[in-house]
Amino acid sequence: MSEFSYPEQVTRKFPAHRIVAIAMIVLGLAAVGAAIASATVWRESPTVTATATPQGDGTMVVTDPGVLTMVSDSVDISASVPGDETVTLVIGRDIDVNGWVGEDPYTRVTGFKDWTTLATEPGTTADATAPDASPAPDATASPDASPDTSPDASPSPDATPADDAAAPADYKGPDPKNNDMWAEQASDTGKVQMTWKAQDGRWSLLAAGVGEGATAPTLTLTWERATTAPLLIPGLIAGGALILAGLAIAIAGARGAFTRLAESEERRKEALAAKAARLNEGPSDEDKGIPWWMPIPMAWPRKSGASARGGSARADAASAASASSTSDDDAAAAVEAVGIDATEEDPDANDPTPWASPFTPREDGVAGTDAAAPAASAAADTASPATAGTPATSATPAATATGPIPDLSGDVPLTAATPGVTRKMLREFEAKRAAEEKAATNSGRFKALTNAIPILRKQPKDQPAAEPSTPDPKNESAEAWRNSWGISGEGINGGDTPATSTEGEEQ
Amino acid sequence: MRVSTQNAHAALRSEHRSAHSSRRFTTRVAASIVVAGITLGLAAGCATPVPTPSAPAAETAPALSPDTNATLLADVTDALAAATKDRDADKLKGRLEGPALAVRTSQIEVAAVRDNDDLITDIPTTFQQVIINTDETWPRNSWAITDAGDDLTPPRLLVMQQNSARAHYKMWGWVQLRPGVEMPAFTEPTIGSESVAQDDTSLRFTPADAVAQYADLLVKGNQSDYVDNFEPVADDPFRSFMETWKSAQHDALQGDRVQGTYKITVDPMKDTPVLGVRTFQGGAMIMAALTTHEQMEAMQGATLSPQTKTAQALLHGKNPTNKLSATYIDMISLYIPPADSSDPITLLGYSHVQTAASVD
Numbered sequence: 001m002s003e004f005s006y007p008e009q010v011t012r013k014f015p016a017h018r019i020v021a022i023a024m025i026v027l028g029l030a031a032v033g034a035a036i037a038s039a040t041v042w043r044e045s046p047t048v049t050a051t052a053t054p055q056g057d058g059t060m061v062v063t064d065p066g067v068l069t070m071v072s073d074s075v076d077i078s079a080s081v082p083g084d085e086t087v088t089l090v091i092g093r094d095i096d097v098n099g100w101v102g103e104d105p106y107t108r109v110t111g112f113k114d115w116t117t118l119a120t121e122p123g124t125t126a127d128a129t130a131p132d133a134s135p136a137p138d139a140t141a142s143p144d145a146s147p148d149t150s151p152d153a154s155p156s157p158d159a160t161p162a163d164d165a166a167a168p169a170d171y172k173g174p175d176p177k178n179n180d181m182w183a184e185q186a187s188d189t190g191k192v193q194m195t196w197k198a199q200d201g202r203w204s205l206l207a208a209g210v211g212e213g214a215t216a217p218t219l220t221l222t223w224e225r226a227t228t229a230p231l232l233i234p235g236l237i238a239g240g241a242l243i244l245a246g247l248a249i250a251i252a253g254a255r256g257a258f259t260r261l262a263e264s265e266e267r268r269k270e271a272l273a274a275k276a277a278r279l280n281e282g283p284s285d286e287d288k289g290i291p292w293w294m295p296i297p298m299a300w301p302r303k304s305g306a307s308a309r310g311g312s313a314r315a316d317a318a319s320a321a322s323a324s325s326t327s328d329d330d331a332a333a334a335v336e337a338v339g340i341d342a343t344e345e346d347p348d349a350n351d352p353t354p355w356a357s358p359f360t361p362r363e364d365g366v367a368g369t370d371a372a373a374p375a376a377s378a379a380a381d382t383a384s385p386a387t388a389g390t391p392a393t394s395a396t397p398a399a400t401a402t403g404p405i406p407d408l409s410g411d412v413p414l415t416a417a418t419p420g421v422t423r424k425m426l427r428e429f430e431a432k433r434a435a436e437e438k439a440a441t442n443s444g445r446f447k448a449l450t451n452a453i454p455i456l457r458k459q460p461k462d463q464p465a466a467e468p469s470t471p472d473p474k475n476e477s478a479e480a481w482r483n484s485w486g487i488s489g490e491g492i493n494g495g496d497t498p499a500t501s502t503e504g505e506e507q
Numbered sequence: 508m509r510v511s512t513q514n515a516h517a518a519l520r521s522e523h524r525s526a527h528s529s530r531r532f533t534t535r536v537a538a539s540i541v542v543a544g545i546t547l548g549l550a551a552g553c554a555t556p557v558p559t560p561s562a563p564a565a566e567t568a569p570a571l572s573p574d575t576n577a578t579l580l581a582d583v584t585d586a587l588a589a590a591t592k593d594r595d596a597d598k599l600k601g602r603l604e605g606p607a608l609a610v611r612t613s614q615i616e617v618a619a620v621r622d623n624d625d626l627i628t629d630i631p632t633t634f635q636q637v638i639i640n641t642d643e644t645w646p647r648n649s650w651a652i653t654d655a656g657d658d659l660t661p662p663r664l665l666v667m668q669q670n671s672a673r674a675h676y677k678m679w680g681w682v683q684l685r686p687g688v689e690m691p692a693f694t695e696p697t698i699g700s701e702s703v704a705q706d707d708t709s710l711r712f713t714p715a716d717a718v719a720q721y722a723d724l725l726v727k728g729n730q731s732d733y734v735d736n737f738e739p740v741a742d743d744p745f746r747s748f749m750e751t752w753k754s755a756q757h758d759a760l761q762g763d764r765v766q767g768t769y770k771i772t773v774d775p776m777k778d779t780p781v782l783g784v785r786t787f788q789g790g791a792m793i794m795a796a797l798t799t800h801e802q803m804e805a806m807q808g809a810t811l812s813p814q815t816k817t818a819q820a821l822l823h824g825k826n827p828t829n830k831l832s833a834t835y836i837d838m839i840s841l842y843i844p845p846a847d848s849s850d851p852i853t854l855l856g857y858s859h860v861q862t863a864a865s866v867d
Contacts, residue, residue: 111559111560112559180582
């Protein structure tokens with residue numbers, strides 16, 4: 001009855017995991033790439049160059065305090081004027097510069113407009129920082145003074161025409177060069193440059209076109225800045241975490257699928273059981289000198305049960321496992337180990353309960369455990385009826401057991417029309433099953449690593465000596481295993497699961 | 508059979524629950540991934556906002572840095588040296604003004620007449636201390652004390668003034684410090700010292716009043732009403748010198764064949780403010796210019812010949828008569844204690860240079 005629910009579960013759950021996993025991995029890769037790019041190709045240019053175009057009239061350009069060092073502590077300053085006019089650069093305290101400029105019109109640089117343009121506005125003669133420097137001498141300056149008490153509020157466009165009218169056409173640009181107040185100064189024809197290092201205080205730059213018919217210079221400020229890649233490390237970490245999480249989900253999803261696949265593949269359990277029976281003849285792990293800490297492949301996600309299982313105190317391990325919470329992963333691991341573990345369990349292994357108990361699921365989220373454990377136990381338990389050669393029992397379950405697979409393959413035309421099952425899913429399912437079978441057949445090579453090698457000597461009431469001497473047909477070995485565990489055929493329920501016998505034959 | 512079926516049912520139920528919670532989980536994971544991706548994209552893609560200028564709040568600071576002050580002092584001493592070298596007083600005008608310019612111009616004139624620079628006051632070009640005012644408006648001042656001169660003359664105290672923002676700092680005055688004078692303490696030039704206006708009332712006397720009192724003292728000596736505000740005359744080298752000078756002139760005019768008169772006036776220089784700077788203790792160091800006028804007249808027929816080389820040079824070879832007048836520009840520096848002090852006003856230094864002579 002679980003045959004049809006099986007592929008449905010796969011379609012519901014497995015692709016969802018995979019989508020999430022793929023999305024996380026892709027995003028993680030993108031994050032890593034972006035982080036690297038942020039430190040390389042996207043990294044900010046180490047040089048910032050911004051230009052101020054003079055506004056209005058006047059021959060002078062003045063920067064507000066702090067403009068010179070708003071990117072970094074060192075700025076390269078360049079000012080140019082057309083032709084062979086003279087241009088002078090000076091740097092002084094803002095109060096000195098404003099006092100020197102006095103009432104002449106000028107262009108005020110207030111900061112960045114964007115990364116390549118400096119914000120400018122016409123300077124006002126009534127600068128609040130130097131009100132006493134030179135009292136407003138003429139009528140044109142006084143009206144401007146009152147509205148401009150807050151300089152930024154109104155750039156006072158009226159001031160420009162007024163000053164323009166006041167300034168004669170042959171206005172001679174004053175030269176700030178050689179004033180005692182300046183901390184730095186430079187003057188040249190056409191273009192002049194200087195470098196300024198940050199100092200304490202409020203420093204302004206004054207660039208002035210000098211002489212008859214002078215024009216305000218075009219000012220260019222260039223900063224070198226130390227560019228950092230603050231997103232590099234967080235990006236790498238976040239991306240790496242995403243990738244790892246995606247991989248984890250992918251693995252978990254795949255393992256979950258294994259678990260559910262295993263539910264219906266009792267034949268595999270049978271095979272494992274049978275194989276385990278053979279393995280009973282092998283040496284114990286103590287004999288083989290396998291240390292207790294040997295890793296257990298495929299069982300690694302198991303929390304306490306897996307790690308404890310390798311120890312000599314298997315009974316404790318079993319109880320510990322039963323106490324530990326399990327998940328889909330655990331269930332998957334359980335399926336891996338079930339077939340082999342069965343051989344080492346106590347005689348009451350014929351009771352399904354101890355089998356179920358190590359994998360007792362949490363209330364939620366553990367899908368396959370309940371199904372898997374009984375199935376496994378059933379596989380182990382029903383080995384004997386199957387191998388006992390009872391045709392009826394072997395035949396009946398065979399149909400049941402092989403049911404899922406032939407049904408699915410046979411129903412392909414039908415399922416193609418069914419929304420729930422697609423060809424792709426079927427293909428995947430087939431591929432999974434094939435892989436599972438292969439894994440099952442190869443599982444023997446893990447016997448050492450898993451430490452899941454039964455120790456027959458520990459079984460008190462068996463006659464292990466007889467077993468090595470016993471010829472080794474499958475039936476006999478299975479019976480020997482059964483005997484060694486004290487399993488008797490009549491104690492086993494003969495339900496619809498003994499079909500594993502057919503699987504056992506495959507082996 | 509029964510067990511297995513139950514198990515299968517349980518598995519189914521569990522599977523349903525698991526699938527349901529798994530979808531919720533998937534949704535949450537997908538949502539957080541999208542959020543993280545958007546955040547990363549925004550952070551990576553958005554350009555850094557442009558910085559805004561930031562500057563410390565305006566605070567009181569010296570108007571000149573030690574460097575710029577040293578530069579202008581060098582310019583001043585260079586101008587002095589160039590003018591002396593060429594005996595061209597015009598070369599002073601870029602860096603001297605006020606009383607200093609007048610005195611120096613006269614000294615260069617005397618040197619040219621005498622063809623000798625000995626009477627030009629030596630002003631050392633190295634400085635042991637600078638005092639920079641914290642002026643934010645103009646005029647601004649700064650002060651400097653030179654090292655002792657090569658001839659072990661006492662250090663000079665110079666005061667520079669910048670009359671307007673576009674003007675140079677120019678030497679306004681200087682005095683030769685009293686030998687062994689103990690100068691008041693000032694704050695570091697990197698911190699700056701407050702300017703003291705000539706009408707500042709935080710002092711025992713305003714600078715203008717103190718200068719006027721000192722001028723009265725120079726004329727009247729111990730008969731001045733203000734004598735108690737100052738140190739004893741014996742301790743004041745300038746007043747001591749003037750007392751000696753006045754009595755010598757007076758005595759010289761007392762002969763029977765001369766029967767001359769001697770008149771002297773000392774007044775603060777017209778239209779010339781007193782410059783001052785706050786000391787560390789709250790007092791003030793001031794510098795002021797005085798105009799001293801001497802007039803001597805003898806009986807008819809007698810002749811009064813100038814006794815000093817400077818006066819002789821300033822007469823430009825004019826023949827002596829029974830009249831002789833002299834004009835001096837005196838630059839004095841006083842220490843005025845704070846208002847709550849009863850300490851006397853003391854002289855820190857002075858300069859007494861004749862700048863004109865007449866036989867009319």
